Amino acid sequence: MKKAWSESLPAIQFRIARPTHQLQKIIEFYTNGLGLEIVGSFKNHDGYNGVMFGLPDVDYHLEFTQHLNATPILPPSDDNLLVFYMPNIEERNAMVSRLESMGYYAVEPENPYWKRNGITICDPDGWRIVLQNSNGIFKDIE
The missing domain is CATH 3.10.180.10 (2,3-Dihydroxybiphenyl 1,2-Dioxygenase, domain 1)
Structure with missing residues (x-):
């Protein structure tokens, strides 16, 4: 167990x-x-x-x-986020390029904090994903 x-x-x-x-x-x-x-x-x-x-x-x-009888789901506010901390900027940028090639582009985050080291992208339903170039939570807060 x-x-x-x-x-x-x-x-x-x-x-x-x-x-x-x-x-x-x-x-x-x-x-x-x-x-x-x-x-x-x-x-x-x-x-x-x-x-x-x-x-x-x-x-x-x-x-x-x-x-099975799905109707469109409205997205949440622009500040509902899934944040992925990624210490390697090259790997993060490769992921951003891959998403762009699929038609998903960066959007302006509601909270300017996420612009420091992050790129915000919406998933197909409009939920926001932040790809944050950081070693982890609380390490990038001043």
Whole structure:
């Protein structure tokens, strides 16, 4: 059995889940564009299809679901972000180039902090992804 995070939060796994109305485009963006691995998927489970991407494994993952009768999902505010910290700027820039070749271009972040070392790109549903050139959280805050 996996070890719990702490006594006050005895969780052993963390999932961020959100709906989409264009699952195939989401799969292409997160696999071909960002390079995440699919760690699970399902079809017609109680009327839903879905896919899970590991971050970097199944202990932390993103799940996207699409109802079989999906209607367009409105994007959140411009300050709802998934931030990926990437210490190697060449690798980050290669990822940005790959996303641009797929038709996903940088957008202006709402919070100017993310312009310092980051590039913000919207996924197919309009959710914002920040590719931050940094060694990790809190190390780039002044």
